[in-house]
Amino acid sequence: MMMMMGRGGANRVAVLVAKGLGSEVGAPNKWDCWVRGVYGGAVRNGSTLAVSENNNNKENVVKEEKEVMSYWGIKPSKINKEDGTEWKWNCFRPWETYKADVSIDLKKHHAPVTFLDKMAFWTVKILRYPTDLFFQRRYGCRAMMLETVAAVPGMVAGMLLHFKSLRRFEHSGGWIKALLEEAENERMHLMTFMEVAKPRWYERALVITVQGVFFNAYFLGYLISPKFAHRMVGYLEEEAIHSYTEFLKELDKGNIENVPAPAIALDYWQLPPESTLRDVVMVVRADEAHHRDVNHFASDIHYQGHELREAAAPIGYH
Numbered sequence: 001m002m003m004m005m006g007r008g009g010a011n012r013v014a015v016l017v018a019k020g021l022g023s024e025v026g027a028p029n030k031w032d033c034w035v036r037g038v039y040g041g042a043v044r045n046g047s048t049l050a051v052s053e054n055n056n057n058k059e060n061v062v063k064e065e066k067e068v069m070s071y072w073g074i075k076p077s078k079i080n081k082e083d084g085t086e087w088k089w090n091c092f093r094p095w096e097t098y099k100a101d102v103s104i105d106l107k108k109h110h111a112p113v114t115f116l117d118k119m120a121f122w123t124v125k126i127l128r129y130p131t132d133l134f135f136q137r138r139y140g141c142r143a144m145m146l147e148t149v150a151a152v153p154g155m156v157a158g159m160l161l162h163f164k165s166l167r168r169f170e171h172s173g174g175w176i177k178a179l180l181e182e183a184e185n186e187r188m189h190l191m192t193f194m195e196v197a198k199p200r201w202y203e204r205a206l207v208i209t210v211q212g213v214f215f216n217a218y219f220l221g222y223l224i225s226p227k228f229a230h231r232m233v234g235y236l237e238e239e240a241i242h243s244y245t246e247f248l249k250e251l252d253k254g255n256i257e258n259v260p261a262p263a264i265a266l267d268y269w270q271l272p273p274e275s276t277l278r279d280v281v282m283v284v285r286a287d288e289a290h291h292r293d294v295n296h297f298a299s300d301i302h303y304q305g306h307e308l309r310e311a312a313a314p315i316g317y318h
């Protein structure tokens with residue numbers, strides 16, 4: 001976290017702490033979750049910088065001692081970037097990074113025609129209601145929390161297709177990988193947003209509850225009707241595009257500070273070093289548009305009386 005804040009937030013906070021404004025920065029306002037995430041944590045880190053560095057050094061020594069243990073002949077892999085510097089992320093590797101296609105049509109919409117389509121459409125619209133009430137215009141928090149839900153369907157569907165492939169001794173058409181890729185991509189959205197917004201205790205509790213309910217509901221829904229399940233995710237993604245568009249508007253109006261992009265985002269989306277939060281929201285929104293297309297496509301395959309494995313999956317299509 002310190003590393004991320006070091007790109008701008010921590011510097012500014014250090015100045016504010018010196019002026020005795022630390023508590024003012026951390027004061028709640030209408031962007032409470034957002035501001036506390038960007039500056040609140042850095043204030044705490046800034047004021048304990050020397051202690052933290054000492055602790056970090058001690059932790060590094062302990063870690064290095066642990067890393068020597070290699071009984072199984074396995075050593076942590078070290079990867080270098082093209083420029084020769086060490087790759088710092090273990091959660092994803094250089095070959096998993098990509099440049100988002102931001103030219104994708106954001107206005108595409110699947111008009112609900114059948115009863116199932118309408119049910120999927122209105123389920124999403126109804127779910128949007130409490131979400132709007134809870135978050136209102138706190139788009140940073142909203143994005144972070146919704147990504148915890150968005151990463152569920154791909155994992156559930158991928159898992160179910162995996163078991164189906166085992167059970168029926170048949171190929172998957174690449175859909176297991178495609179759907180797990182979607183889940184991973186959504187999780188990376190979460191890893192990115194949690195660098196700039198911090199969940200409060202009741203938001204964490206909400207995530208646990210929602211995950212428990214949504215995982216089981218989607219699991220059952222996918223077993224009963226994959227065409228409905230994929231259509232619903234298609235509509236969820238349409239709503240995500242709308243939310244990120246609103247997020248961009250707030251950034252442009254100056255209601256949300258356009259802080260430097262977190263380091264994890266620079267590497268994951270291969271963004272230039274001077275990129276900002278706005279650039280990150282742009283690429284995340286493009287990802288959501290791709291998820292929209294993939295899920296509506298998957299639903300269409302079912303509607304046409306085919307199984308997913310009969311149409312090659314769009315691999316690497318974020």
Ligand SMILES: [Fe+2]
Pocket residue numbers: 147150185186189240284288
């Ligand atoms: Fe997402």
Ligand SMILES: [Fe+2]
Pocket residue numbers: 150186237240287288291292
């Ligand atoms: Fe998505």
